[in-house]
Amino acid sequence: MGRTRIRDIRHEELINATITAVHKRGYAVVTMAEIAAEAGASAASINYYFGSKEKLMEATMRRLLTLLKEAMLERYAEAKTPHDRLMAVIDANFSDRLYTIEQCSIWMQFWANAPYAPALQRLHRINRARVTSHVRAELHALVAPKHRETVREALQSYMDGIWLEAAQSATSLNPSQARRDARDVANLLLASKT
Amino acid sequence: MGRTRIRDIRHEELINATITAVHKRGYAVVTMAEIAAEAGASAASINYYFGSKEKLMEATMRRLLTLLKEAMLERYAEAKTPHDRLMAVIDANFSDRLYTIEQCSIWMQFWANAPYAPALQRLHRINRARVTSHVRAELHALVAPKHRETVREALQSYMDGIWLEAAQSATSLNPSQARRDARDVANLLLASKT
Amino acid sequence: MGRTRIRDIRHEELINATITAVHKRGYAVVTMAEIAAEAGASAASINYYFGSKEKLMEATMRRLLTLLKEAMLERYAEAKTPHDRLMAVIDANFSDRLYTIEQCSIWMQFWANAPYAPALQRLHRINRARVTSHVRAELHALVAPKHRETVREALQSYMDGIWLEAAQSATSLNPSQARRDARDVANLLLASKT
Amino acid sequence: MGRTRIRDIRHEELINATITAVHKRGYAVVTMAEIAAEAGASAASINYYFGSKEKLMEATMRRLLTLLKEAMLERYAEAKTPHDRLMAVIDANFSDRLYTIEQCSIWMQFWANAPYAPALQRLHRINRARVTSHVRAELHALVAPKHRETVREALQSYMDGIWLEAAQSATSLNPSQARRDARDVANLLLASKT
DNA sequence: GATGAATGAGGTTTCATTCAT
DNA sequence: TATGAATGAAACCTCATTCAT
Numbered sequence: 001m002g003r004t005r006i007r008d009i010r011h012e013e014l015i016n017a018t019i020t021a022v023h024k025r026g027y028a029v030v031t032m033a034e035i036a037a038e039a040g041a042s043a044a045s046i047n048y049y050f051g052s053k054e055k056l057m058e059a060t061m062r063r064l065l066t067l068l069k070e071a072m073l074e075r076y077a078e079a080k081t082p083h084d085r086l087m088a089v090i091d092a093n094f095s096d097r098l099y100t101i102e103q104c105s106i107w108m109q110f111w112a113n114a115p116y117a118p119a120l121q122r123l124h125r126i127n128r129a130r131v132t133s134h135v136r137a138e139l140h141a142l143v144a145p146k147h148r149e150t151v152r153e154a155l156q157s158y159m160d161g162i163w164l165e166a167a168q169s170a171t172s173l174n175p176s177q178a179r180r181d182a183r184d185v186a187n188l189l190l191a192s193k194t
Numbered sequence: 195m196g197r198t199r200i201r202d203i204r205h206e207e208l209i210n211a212t213i214t215a216v217h218k219r220g221y222a223v224v225t226m227a228e229i230a231a232e233a234g235a236s237a238a239s240i241n242y243y244f245g246s247k248e249k250l251m252e253a254t255m256r257r258l259l260t261l262l263k264e265a266m267l268e269r270y271a272e273a274k275t276p277h278d279r280l281m282a283v284i285d286a287n288f289s290d291r292l293y294t295i296e297q298c299s300i301w302m303q304f305w306a307n308a309p310y311a312p313a314l315q316r317l318h319r320i321n322r323a324r325v326t327s328h329v330r331a332e333l334h335a336l337v338a339p340k341h342r343e344t345v346r347e348a349l350q351s352y353m354d355g356i357w358l359e360a361a362q363s364a365t366s367l368n369p370s371q372a373r374r375d376a377r378d379v380a381n382l383l384l385a386s387k388t
Numbered sequence: 389m390g391r392t393r394i395r396d397i398r399h400e401e402l403i404n405a406t407i408t409a410v411h412k413r414g415y416a417v418v419t420m421a422e423i424a425a426e427a428g429a430s431a432a433s434i435n436y437y438f439g440s441k442e443k444l445m446e447a448t449m450r451r452l453l454t455l456l457k458e459a460m461l462e463r464y465a466e467a468k469t470p471h472d473r474l475m476a477v478i479d480a481n482f483s484d485r486l487y488t489i490e491q492c493s494i495w496m497q498f499w500a501n502a503p504y505a506p507a508l509q510r511l512h513r514i515n516r517a518r519v520t521s522h523v524r525a526e527l528h529a530l531v532a533p534k535h536r537e538t539v540r541e542a543l544q545s546y547m548d549g550i551w552l553e554a555a556q557s558a559t560s561l562n563p564s565q566a567r568r569d570a571r572d573v574a575n576l577l578l579a580s581k582t
Numbered sequence: 583m584g585r586t587r588i589r590d591i592r593h594e595e596l597i598n599a600t601i602t603a604v605h606k607r608g609y610a611v612v613t614m615a616e617i618a619a620e621a622g623a624s625a626a627s628i629n630y631y632f633g634s635k636e637k638l639m640e641a642t643m644r645r646l647l648t649l650l651k652e653a654m655l656e657r658y659a660e661a662k663t664p665h666d667r668l669m670a671v672i673d674a675n676f677s678d679r680l681y682t683i684e685q686c687s688i689w690m691q692f693w694a695n696a697p698y699a700p701a702l703q704r705l706h707r708i709n710r711a712r713v714t715s716h717v718r719a720e721l722h723a724l725v726a727p728k729h730r731e732t733v734r735e736a737l738q739s740y741m742d743g744i745w746l747e748a749a750q751s752a753t754s755l756n757p758s759q760a761r762r763d764a765r766d767v768a769n770l771l772l773a774s775k776t
Numbered sequence: 777g778a779t780g781a782a783t784g785a786g787g788t789t790t791c792a793t794t795c796a797t
Numbered sequence: 798t799a800t801g802a803a804t805g806a807a808a809c810c811t812c813a814t815t816c817a818t
Contacts, residue, residue, distance in 0.1 A: 006780080006781070007780090007781090010781090025310065026222060026306075026307060026309070026310045027222070027306075028220065028221070028222030028223050029222050029310065031807085031808065031809085032808075032809065032810085033807095033808085033809095041782085041783090042782070042783050042784080043783090043808095043809085043810090044782075044783050044784080044810085044811085044812090045781085045782060045783070047809085047810060047811080048780095048781075048782070048783090049781095052809080052810080053808095053809070053810090105309065108305075108306050109306060111302075111306070111358070111362075112220075112221075112302050112303060112305070112306030112307075112361075113220060113306075114362060115220070115299065115361065115362060116219065116220040116223065121362070124362065125362075128359075147378070147382065150375060150378045150379060150382065151382065153356075153375065153379075154348075154352055154379040154382070156355070157351070157352045157353075157354075157355030157356050157359065158348055158351045158352050158355060159351075159355070160351075160354075160355035160358060160359065161350070161351030161352060161353070161354035161355035161358070162347075162351050164305070164354060164355070164358055165322075165351065165354065167306075167309065168305075168308060168309060168315070168318065168319075181344060181347065184341070184344045185344060185347075185348040185383075188341065188344065188345065188348070188382075188383055188386040189379075189382055189383065189386070191386045192382040192383070192385045192386045200798075201798095204798090225790080225791065225792085226791075226792060226793085227791080227792095235799080235800090236799065236800045236801075237791090237792080237793090237800090238793085238794085238795095238799070238800050238801080239798085239799060239800070240792095241792080241793065241794080242798080242799070242800090246792080246793080247791095247792065247793090394777075395777095398777090413698070414610065414694075414695060414697070414698040415610070415694075416608060416609070416610030416611050417610050417698065419811080419812060419813085420812075420813060420814085421811095421812075421813095429778080429779090430778065430779045430780080431779090431812090431813080431814090432778070432779050432780080432814085432815085432816095433777085433778060433779070434813095435813080435814065435815080436777080436778070436779090440813080440814080441812095441813065441814090493697065496693075496694050497694060499690075499694070499746070499750075500608075500609075500690050500691060500693070500694030500695075500749075501608060501694075502750060503608070503687065503749065503750060504607065504608045504611065509750070512750065513750075516747075535766070535770065538763060538766045538767060538770065539770065541744075541763065541767075542736075542740055542767040542770070544743070545739070545740045545741075545742075545743030545744050545747065546736055546739045546740045546743060547739075547743070548739075548742075548743035548746060548747065549738070549739030549740060549741070549742035549743035549746070550735075550739050552693065552742060552743070552746055553710075553739065553742065555694075555697065556693075556696060556697060556703070556706065556707075569732060569735065572729070572732045573732060573735075573736040573771075576729065576732065576733065576736070576770075576771055576774040577767075577770055577771065577774070579774050588801080588802075589801090589802090592802090613786085613787065613788085614787075614788065614789085615786095615787085615788095623803080623804090624803070624804050624805080625787095625788080625789090625804090626789085626790085626791090626803075626804050626805080627802085627803060627804070629788085629789060629790080630802075630803070630804090631802095634788080634789080635787095635788065635789090
């Protein structure tokens with residue numbers, strides 16, 4: 001127990017520092033020294049704990065995905081109907097903790113670099129497949145088969161697009177407004193009578 | 195006039211090489227040497243023609259925006275009604291020439307790096323504002339004021355999301371299917387009776 | 389007494405681990421961590437017991453010289469005539485325990501690095517002087533003064549050359565054959581009638 | 583012609599600098615910076631011309647082997663009888679240009695590190711096989727079959743041993759004396775009547 | 777007695793850029 | 798117009814060593 005305590009703490013600290021530093025400087029441009037400085041540690045300590053910059057980045061992305069997953073599961077527990085659960089997915093994506101410039105920014109950084117780092121790509125795909133299957137399941141009861149996939153893709157792409165645009169934002173974000181907007185979009189798509 | 199002929203040719207060649215090289219290797223990781231090799235030239239020649247790597251990147255992004263603008267204007271000319279023009283915007287985004295993995299990939303690269311390069315950010319914002327004003331103008335006649343901005347943002351974010359996801363694609367894209375999908379989404383949003 | 393028991397055991401273990409690790413990786417390239425791993429200990433423990441990497445290397449070389457000295461003295465005890473004793477020197481050099489790839493390899497490693505480490509150089513010279521004086525003493529009764537030094541140097545250099553070449557060997561060595569060969573060479577040199 | 587002139591000159595300079603620097607500091611310990619300083623160039627220029635430290639070392643060893651080969655061929659041309667040619671081999675090994683502390687020292691450095699660098703090992707083996715076949719060919723006419731291989735191995739190992747010991751020398755060497763000694767040893771071995 | 781934690785020093789390599797030709 | 802030549806700056810990573818436990 002006590003054995004791994006320090007190790008876990010440092011992991012946590014360094015991953016948090018990575019998130020901040022990548023947001024500030026950009027994924028491929030940020031240096032070990034900058035990340036270490038952000039964590040108040042030495043660059044060498046990153047290699048001590050993670051082995052390489054690449055592995056640190058992978059661990060950081062894993063953390064991001066965990067945060068997203070937790071936000072969703074948290075809201076899922078309370079949702080009763082398919083419609084509630086669909087809104088839970090939306091609310092998770094635009095929750096106060098996740099829909100921040102820093103989160104969206106670093107999300108975009110990892111996303112953009114996934115095609116050049118197999119480990120990141122793998123994580124990206126696993127995550128996307130997971131969200132897709134959730135959304136698809138809920139839409140089953142809400143949309144006619146003919147439009148189901150169209151609505152699903154529209155909804156997911158919409159959320160992606162919002163996040164990525166948020167990464168470019170100069171001023172701080174408004175999560176509650178974003179949730180309202182997203183719910184509106186979802187309802188528009190569901191209410192369509194075509 | 196004849197004086198600048200060669201200059202223009204080299205500009206063109208180097209920008210095309212940059213697009214290919216950035217797609218292959220990633221924006222922040224691609225080197226002058228790789229770009230030069232792609233163009234069959236020397237790294238020094240890039241500085242001769244563009245002054246610096248940064249300026250080359252800026253010129254390349256400008257080219258991407260020009261392509262997009264041209265695709266839109268081209269289709270705009272033939273469109274008569276607001277609905278036709280909205281579809282023109284969609285068709286431009288998913289035209290055979292623009293909706294390719296290479297284009298989407300490099301688009302995402304520039305997008306992701308815009309926050310760290312003022313010149314890119316500026317171009318990114320100008321472009322976004324331009325598209326926004328076009329779409330908004332067409333929706334004026336198609337959507338009730340209450341939902342107008344929601345629909346507009348949904349549509350634009352959807353298109354962004356599709357492009358960015360396309361950048362992760364392993365297999366080649368299907369532009370005509372993408373156009374149909376996007377039209378379906380637009381029509382769903384327009385047809386909503388809420 | 390009991391106090392130093394553990395200390396002695398650890399010394400022995402770490403020196404043996406050093407011999408193996410240097411053979412595997414090369415003198416100047418082997419790391420404390422590799423040596424420690426070979427001994428099933430931590431890198432920090434090496435410093436605890438030896439003070440520094442340099443001191444460990446010195447202790448290891450001392451051990452090698454002790455092994456060689458013991459092999460010689462062992463055979464010297466049984467030798468009666470000068471010729472017997474000369475053969476004892478040869479047999480010691482190519483004994484089953486010493487004439488192995490690992491021994492020759494590590495020997496060469498220390499030899500090659502002696503010029504850059506005063507402590508190693510000193511040990512190397514002491515050892516060489518000792519062997520030289522032994523061989524010279526025995527040759528006194530076996531070779532005419534005119535050729536004595538030539539034969540001595542020929543013999544010693546021959547043995548060095550064989551060891552060093554053995555360090556490059558891909559397959560395992562044949563000590564008994566090496567002894568026969570060395571005896572043949574010695575006898576050729578002694579039998580010369582020029 | 584003119585095109586590769588500079589390249590060839592730099593290659594030559596950097597290899598010479600490598601020889602000097604390796605002699606001074608040791609193969610595995612010498613740094614790019616030290617080598618570059620020795621050549622009056624920058625460390626980066628080594629990578630520019632050789633690609634890596636490893637490749638520079640390989641090129642340097644190749645140069646050493648070429649020097650040895652040339653020294654032998656030079657003397658071979660004038661030699662008429664088998665005995666003359668055997669002496670030519672000896673004289674080449676201990677020629678004024680090759681039998682210097684620097685040459686012997688760097689020779690030992692490369693030899694000692696060959697087991698850990700496949701490229702060096704290959705060169706080492708090729709060279710050794712070449713010398714072996716030369717010596718064996720000349721001994722054919724000079725030594726009875728029974729002792730032929732023994733004499734050959736004795737002679738080669740002797741020369742190796744002398745070189746390697748010379749690498750430890752504190753004072754400068756005496757090539758002409760070394761040639762006389764080596765000839766004496768060779769003649770002792772040839773004159774043996776056993 | 778023994779070792780995880782932590783790091784400063786230093787090595788190789790990469791790369792955008794300058795410059796002479 | 799075009800490019801080899803050359804390099805300073807800086808990045809990642811390694812490693813011997815120190816120290817608290």
